[in-house]
Amino acid sequence: GTLKKDYLMKFTSFLVIIFFTLGFLIGQTTGKITGTIKDSETNEALIGANVIVQGTYSGAATDVDGAYYIINIKPGTYTLVIDMIGYKQVKMENVRVSVNRTSNIDVDLVPTVIQGETVFVEVEAITARKDQTSTIKNISSDQIDKLPVENIGAIVGMQAGVVEGHFRGGRNNEVTYLIDGIQVDEVFGGGNSAVEIEPEVIQDLEIITGTFNAEYGKAMSGVVNAVTKDGSNRFEGSVSTAFANYFTGNKNIFIGLDNNQLDRNQDYKFQISGPIIKDKVHFFINTRTQDNKNHLNGLRRFNVTDSSNFYSLSPLEWYSENTGDSAFVSMNGSANRSILGKLSFSLFSGSGIRFSTMYSINEDTWHGYDHGFKYNPDGMGASHRRTDFLSFHWNHLISQKLFYDIKISSMKNYGGNYLYENPLDSSYVHDRYLENYGPGFFMGGQQKDHSERTSDILGAKFDLNWQINKNHNIKSGLQYSNYTIDNQWHQIRNEYFGTPDENLIYKPKIFPDSTLYADVYVVKPVEMSAYIQDKMEFDDMVINFGLRYDLFDPKSALPSDRRNPANQLALPDSMMSAYPKADPQVQISPRFGLAYQLGSSAILHFSYGHFFQMPPMYSLYQNHSFLVAPSDHATLMGNSELRAEKTITYEVGLWQELAEGMGLEVSLFYRDIYNLLSTKVFSTYNQIEYGLYSNKDYGNARGLEVKFDFNSGPISSWINYTLQYTRGNADNPTQTFSRSGASMDPVNRFIPMSWDQRHTFNATFAYSKPKYGVSITGYYNSGSPYTFSPIEESRLSRVNLYPNNDYRPTKYHADLMAHYNLSVTDKYKINFRLAVYNVFDRLNENWVDSRTGRAYTAVIKDTDLAGHRSNFNDYEDRIKNPAMFAAPRMIKFSTGINF
Numbered sequence: 001g002t003l004k005k006d007y008l009m010k011f012t013s014f015l016v017i018i019f020f021t022l023g024f025l026i027g028q029t030t031g032k033i034t035g036t037i038k039d040s041e042t043n044e045a046l047i048g049a050n051v052i053v054q055g056t057y058s059g060a061a062t063d064v065d066g067a068y069y070i071i072n073i074k075p076g077t078y079t080l081v082i083d084m085i086g087y088k089q090v091k092m093e094n095v096r097v098s099v100n101r102t103s104n105i106d107v108d109l110v111p112t113v114i115q116g117e118t119v120f121v122e123v124e125a126i127t128a129r130k131d132q133t134s135t136i137k138n139i140s141s142d143q144i145d146k147l148p149v150e151n152i153g154a155i156v157g158m159q160a161g162v163v164e165g166h167f168r169g170g171r172n173n174e175v176t177y178l179i180d181g182i183q184v185d186e187v188f189g190g191g192n193s194a195v196e197i198e199p200e201v202i203q204d205l206e207i208i209t210g211t212f213n214a215e216y217g218k219a220m221s222g223v224v225n226a227v228t229k230d231g232s233n234r235f236e237g238s239v240s241t242a243f244a245n246y247f248t249g250n251k252n253i254f255i256g257l258d259n260n261q262l263d264r265n266q267d268y269k270f271q272i273s274g275p276i277i278k279d280k281v282h283f284f285i286n287t288r289t290q291d292n293k294n295h296l297n298g299l300r301r302f303n304v305t306d307s308s309n310f311y312s313l314s315p316l317e318w319y320s321e322n323t324g325d326s327a328f329v330s331m332n333g334s335a336n337r338s339i340l341g342k343l344s345f346s347l348f349s350g351s352g353i354r355f356s357t358m359y360s361i362n363e364d365t366w367h368g369y370d371h372g373f374k375y376n377p378d379g380m381g382a383s384h385r386r387t388d389f390l391s392f393h394w395n396h397l398i399s400q401k402l403f404y405d406i407k408i409s410s411m412k413n414y415g416g417n418y419l420y421e422n423p424l425d426s427s428y429v430h431d432r433y434l435e436n437y438g439p440g441f442f443m444g445g446q447q448k449d450h451s452e453r454t455s456d457i458l459g460a461k462f463d464l465n466w467q468i469n470k471n472h473n474i475k476s477g478l479q480y481s482n483y484t485i486d487n488q489w490h491q492i493r494n495e496y497f498g499t500p501d502e503n504l505i506y507k508p509k510i511f512p513d514s515t516l517y518a519d520v521y522v523v524k525p526v527e528m529s530a531y532i533q534d535k536m537e538f539d540d541m542v543i544n545f546g547l548r549y550d551l552f553d554p555k556s557a558l559p560s561d562r563r564n565p566a567n568q569l570a571l572p573d574s575m576m577s578a579y580p581k582a583d584p585q586v587q588i589s590p591r592f593g594l595a596y597q598l599g600s601s602a603i604l605h606f607s608y609g610h611f612f613q614m615p616p617m618y619s620l621y622q623n624h625s626f627l628v629a630p631s632d633h634a635t636l637m638g639n640s641e642l643r644a645e646k647t648i649t650y651e652v653g654l655w656q657e658l659a660e661g662m663g664l665e666v667s668l669f670y671r672d673i674y675n676l677l678s679t680k681v682f683s684t685y686n687q688i689e690y691g692l693y694s695n696k697d698y699g700n701a702r703g704l705e706v707k708f709d710f711n712s713g714p715i716s717s718w719i720n721y722t723l724q725y726t727r728g729n730a731d732n733p734t735q736t737f738s739r740s741g742a743s744m745d746p747v748n749r750f751i752p753m754s755w756d757q758r759h760t761f762n763a764t765f766a767y768s769k770p771k772y773g774v775s776i777t778g779y780y781n782s783g784s785p786y787t788f789s790p791i792e793e794s795r796l797s798r799v800n801l802y803p804n805n806d807y808r809p810t811k812y813h814a815d816l817m818a819h820y821n822l823s824v825t826d827k828y829k830i831n832f833r834l835a836v837y838n839v840f841d842r843l844n845e846n847w848v849d850s851r852t853g854r855a856y857t858a859v860i861k862d863t864d865l866a867g868h869r870s871n872f873n874d875y876e877d878r879i880k881n882p883a884m885f886a887a888p889r890m891i892k893f894s895t896g897i898n899f
Contacts (some may be wrong), residue, residue, distance in 0.1 A: 029181045029227050029393075029405075031097040033105055034069040034537070037082060040108035049084040049109065054091075060400055067470045072395065072403045073097045075204030075227050077140070082107050084726065088117045095123050098138035099206045099227050100213075102131040102537065129655050131535070131542040133593025134607040135161060135210030135667045135705060141229070144199050146716060146766040146775050148817035148835055152199060154811040155707045156224055158762050158777070159671075160705040160720040161209030164784060166755045167859040168209055168669060169701025169726035170221030170647070171676070173616055178225040180358070181461075182391055182409045183218060188455055190616035193224075194361050195389045200238075200271055201286050201340055203229045209668060211607040211707070214531040214546025214591045215477055220611045220647040220673065228358065230344040231282030235274035240831070240896025242267035246295050248841050248888035253856070253880070256297030256328030265292040267834075267894065277351070284342040293330035295887050296369045298377035300324035301872065302428050302443045306376075310438025310586040310869040318871060320443065329377040332369040332883075336363050352397030362387040371881040372442055375872075379434075379446040381419040387525050388412045400644045405463035416452040423450040423490055423510045423557070430506035431494065439870035440878040445843060448492040450510070452517040456484040473535040475546075481527045485617060487624075489519040513625050521624035526553045526618070533591070544593040544607075549576040552614050553584040554623065556640040562682050562692060565626035565637065567684055577626075587612040601657035608651075612644040619693040619733065628690050633741030635690035636679065636734065643695050646674045653705075655682045665707040673699040678730060679737035691737035699728030699753065714769050722760040726753040731804065745800050757784040778840075783808040806853060811844040811886070821898070833894045841889040848884065855884035 029511040037049040045066025052059040053070060055078070060068040066737045080092040097103055103123075110119065116471035137159055149155050161168050166173050173190030176183055208216070208223040216223050244265035246257050263556075273284040308320040311432035340360040347353070364385045373380045394406040395612035420427055434445025459481045466474045493510035496502045513520040533546030557576035567576050599674075614620075622638035629635045653667030676697035683689050703724035710717040727750040730736055737745060759782035766775035783806035790796035816836045823830045845855040852858060858879040868875040 008281050009093065012296045027224075028101055028852060030074055030395075032102045032467075032473075033070060033073060033080065033095065033097065034067070035105040035107065036066045037068065037084070038066055038106075038108050039087075040110045043108075043535040046084055046087075046109060047086075049082060052081045052083070053095075054079040054081050057352075063470075065470070067836070069400075069467055069470060071400070071467050071473075072397050072466065074230070075099050075138075075140075077142075080105055084109060086111060086113075088112045088119050090119045090121060092121050093121055096138075096140070098140075099225060100215075101136075101138065102535075102542075104130045108409040108864050111271075113606050115173045118845060119547070126292035129595075129603045129663075130596060130597060131537060132603060132655065133544045133595045133605050134208065134212060134651055135484060135653060135665075135669075137207045137209070137707070139207065141203055143716070144202060144205070146768050146773065147764065147819075148279070148775055148777055148815040148837070149199065151196070152205070152224070152226065154541045155205065156201070156207055158718075158720060158764075159207050159209060160667075161703075161759050162222075162452045162721050163722055164755045164781075165722055167222035167727075168649075168671060168703065169699070169724055169753070169755075170329075170671070170673065170730075172755075174219060174221035174613060174645075174647075175217065176219035176223055178223070178743045179389070180228055180391065180393060180406075180407075181225065181458045182407055182459065183479075183481075184389060185218065186413060186415075186455075187457070187483065188415070188453060188487075188617045193453075194362075194387045194411060195360055196338060197226060197228065197340055197360065197464075198269070198286055198288050198338060200269070201226075201228050201284075208774060210653075210667065211609040211611075211649050212595060213544050213593065214533045214589075215475055215532070216385055217529045217550055218527075218546055218613055220613045220645060228340070228381075229273070229284055229340060230342065230356070231275065233278050233282070236274075236899070237272035237274075238269070238831075238896055238898045239271075239892050240267075240269045242269075242833070242894030244835075244890055246888050246890050249572055250841070250843060250885075250888055252296070253882050253885065254295050254888055255299070255882070257295065263454060263889070265294065265892070266290065266595055267292075267892070269896070275410075276343075280345065280347050282344045284344070284729055285340070287339045288337070290334070290336040295890070296330070296332040296882055297328040298331045298374045300329050300377055301375040301515070304376065304379045304444055304446050306441040306444040307433060308435055315869075315871070318869065322872070324375075325577035329893055330367070331373070331377050331380065332367055334364065336362075336364045339826070352403070353395070355392070355394040357392045358390070360387075360389045369883045371878075371883065372436060372440075373447075374441055374877075375439075376442045376444060378418070379442060379444070380445045381417055381449070384414075384416040384418075384421075386601045388415045389451040399751065401463055401467045405461070407418075407459075407461040407463065409457075409459045411457045411459075413455045414453070415455075418450040418452070419446055419448075423492055424508050426508075428506075430491060430509040431700055432503060437872050438693050438868070440868065440875075448899040449489075450492055451487075451489040452699075453488065454486045455485075456486075456764060458482045466571065471537055474533070475535070476530075476532040478530040479528065483525045483527070483617075484522065485525075486522045487519060487621070493515040493517055514627075517627050518621055519625070521621060523554070523617075523621050523624075525555050525620075527551065529616075536782050540597040542595040544591070546591045548591065549591045549790075550587045550589070550612055550644070551584055552644070554582045554620055554640040554730045556582055558582050558640050559626050563685050565628065565684075569629060571685060575685060585614065585642075585644055587644050588648075598654075603655045604653070605655075607649075609649055611647045611649065614644050615642050615693070615695075615733075622693070628684055628688055630688065632689045633691070633737065636737065637690060639693045642677070643675050643771050645676050645695070648672045648674075654711045661712045662710045663708070665705075665860075667705045669704075669705070670702045671700060673701070673728070676728070679734050680742050681737060689740070691734070693733065696736070697728060697733070699726065700750075701726045714767055714773075716766040716775075717764060718767065719763045720761070723758065723789075724756070724760070725758075726756040728749065728753055731755070735803070738756055747802060751802050752785045754785055754804055756804070771823075772818075772820045774816070776814060776816045778814045779812060780813040783810050786848055786853070787850055788853060791851060808848050809845050809854070811842075811846075813842045813844060813886070814839045827899055829898045831896050831898055833896075835892040835894075837892070838886070838888060842886075843888075844886040849879065856880050 177193035186194040206225040245262040306321040342358040397403040405840040490510040495507040531548040538545040557579040589610035591609040655665040675695035678696035679691040682696040706721040708719040731753040761780040764777040788806040
């Protein structure tokens with residue numbers, strides 16, 4: 001152990017020295033323009049032609065080969081101006097620059113004797129594709145404006161390769177999220193971004209569903225990188241108010257919806273940007289507040305202090321207090337607020353220095369529908385989040401070949417799940433009220449779990465990008481992250497538990513970490529990443545080759561004897577646990593990608609890579625006191641020795657320009673996924689079985705992706721299709737442990753994962769003019785697996801059926817968005833926006849009954865009916881859960897002012 005640590009320290013120190021020499025880069029936020037300027041008549045290279053990005057200080061002169069390159073350009077659409085004495089000036093319009101991409105613009109200048117002539121040229125689509133060595137989608141702010149979406153997640157979910165939130169068959173926590181190149185992952189549970197920014201804030205959205213270069217890490221399946229807008233020399237702003245309601249023919253399912261409640265969902269937006277000091281200091285501010293009651297209601301028949309008793313066989317002896325007001329209460333509502341402010345500085349004209357600072361806040365409260373609380377909605381807890389994100393970005397273009405970035409960030413992410421924030425709140429009531437026997441629904445009582453967690457993440461980066469020559473662009477990088485995770489989970493108990501008064505008196509109490517009723521700890525892991533990468537660009541071929549190094553130190557102890565992890569058993573010393581520190585985990589991963597131009601309108605690409613990601617931090621630190629409950633399969637324990645999960649991915653694809661403005665891309669991929677998070681069953685010395693997180697699971701995925709895009713004037717269209725096969729031995733980390741606890745046979749073969757949806761398709765058509773526009777998107781999903789369970793009378797019930805052995809019904813729906821802008825003055829416009837989600841009010845089944853394979857149904861036996869005792873509902877009320885269906889048709893209307 002000591003030798004290994006010494007080796008790691010020496011190796012890490014060596015890497016630090018090397019990378020400080022080369023410079024560091026991770027999470028790029030700029031792009032590049034390159035190309036060759038020639039004489040149109042002689043085809044000779046032109047030396048000294050001036051190439052300027054109009055409206056910026058960026059530009060270059062061609063070298064002896066007629067070549068030029070302009071690096072460190074912010075994402076956006078530009079006009080490129082090419083000038084040379086004796087030739088007509090050329091303006092290349094609509095040059096798209098995307099994050100981390102090269103736009104290749106070759107121009108032939110026409111000789112002239114008349115100075116001042118200008119030729120306007122539209123850029124060909126292939127110019128933005130030549131360096132695409134894997135499946136990457138860059139979505140501009142203009143395209144986002146045309147889509148019927150409410151948030152970034154909806155945009156990501158439309159992309160080929162993304163199925164039910166899973167990127168190319170991986171689990172849903174295998175994606176990393178970046179804002180302006182800084183990772184903002186929710187690290188404890190994984191699976192989402194801790195920072196949410198609004199679609200109106202985004203200048204360029206990079207979504208990588210395939211292999212990705214060495215500069216990206218902490219992900220196995222995909223990357224989402226959002227580059228935010230800056231203010232400009234023009235004051236611009238908007239303010240809008242939106243109201244929405246559900247208009248459905250299925251009110252027997254979605255109870256309590258009222259057509260006259262036009263403001264059931266409320267959405268308020270405000271945005272303003274402009275100069276503080278012209279050309280030098282600019283600001284950008286965006287805020288959004290939402291109050292959404294959404295579509296699932298409960299009925300307040302009971303209050304939390306109501307008491308009921310349906311145990312008697314005789315209805316005459318039933319007793320039920322129902323003091324509720326019988327009002328409909330939202331049970332899946334949310335309240336959300338986001339604020340983002342950004343200052344951009346270019347104080348030193350001609351110095352190549354620019355810097356910015358950004359601060360964002362997310363405050364959210366969500367309620368998740370629980371069918372058991374349908375008649376007692378006030379007894380449900382809620383989820384809460386607040387994220388404060390602060391970043392500073394310094395960018396210095398030292399020369400036309402070299403620039404560096406400094407990025408410093410601080411993120412504080414708070415998450416809580418509770419009914420009352422204070423676990424000792426006097427509003428908590430006695431557990432005797434939490435009763436559901438008879439009707440199958442809680443007729444009083446409250447949810448008593450209480451968790452609060454804060455993750456503080458400090459990060460620092462120093463980035464360097466060196467364009468050695470036309471053919472080689474070197475990037476290297478290092479990232480350092482320091483985490484502080486403060487976890488507080490408590491089960492709220494009765495202070496009088498175990499006393500003669502426990503059934504009469506209640507006072508909430510929480511216990512310390514030395515008990516089974518709490519999991520309280522503070523941990524401070526450290527993570528470091530480094531890489532080097534060469535992007536080799538030739539006339540017909542681009543090669544990306546890189547190497548990445550990752551180190552994760554959990555900074556935590558672990559028990560030496562897993563059969564007596566907390567020393568709860570007094571045994572000989574050889575059977576007692578010591579608590580050594582866990583060793584750091586180190587990974588080295590190669591990445592390779594190649595793009596080859598086939599003729600003038602096609603690109604073939606191939607890529608291969610190893611990708612590593614540490615499991616979510618809950619799996620390293622859960623049950624930090626190592627206590628084992630006195631019953632089998634009641635304990636799950638974290639493991640700070642967990643290794644990184646690993647994916648090996650292969651991809652080949654072809655992009656073809658079918659006609660002007662029309663492109664088709666087809667990609668094939670295969671992934672092997674090793675060391676997936678799982679649970680291993682341990683038995684203590686007194687024969688109590690518990691679960692320990694481990695790296696036992698394996699999966700693989702293969703598939704085909706098709707992307708079609710068309711743009712011509714006001715008409716745009718996008719089509720995304722995914723054919724996918726996903727297999728593994730478990731589709732969630734606790735499946736093996738749960739089956740063991742239920743005395744079920746282990747899964748000894750590959751099974752479909754629960755997101756193994758065979759066909760995923762969406763198509764968007766948009767018609768957009770400056771004054772008005774409309775777009776519609778249709779979605780088709782062929783259905784994902786569920787576990788069919790035959791009734792006991794069936795012979796199939798004697799067979800060991802594997803999980804995920806059947807498929808849910810097909811789902812499809814359409815969304816529509818239309819807008820109209822009314823000019824009041826030259827500066828002010830009134831805008832109207834209509835959005836209709838689930839236009840045809842389709843009842844899509846998100847999950848189904850395990851015996852019937854359909855939502856809202858069940859196999860009901862006479863014994864089920866005989867066991868149901870109630871004076872206010874029937875047995876079918878139990879199985880008719882409206883959360884089985886996706887949301888019904890919602891119509892949202894907004895009006896606002898742009899200035």
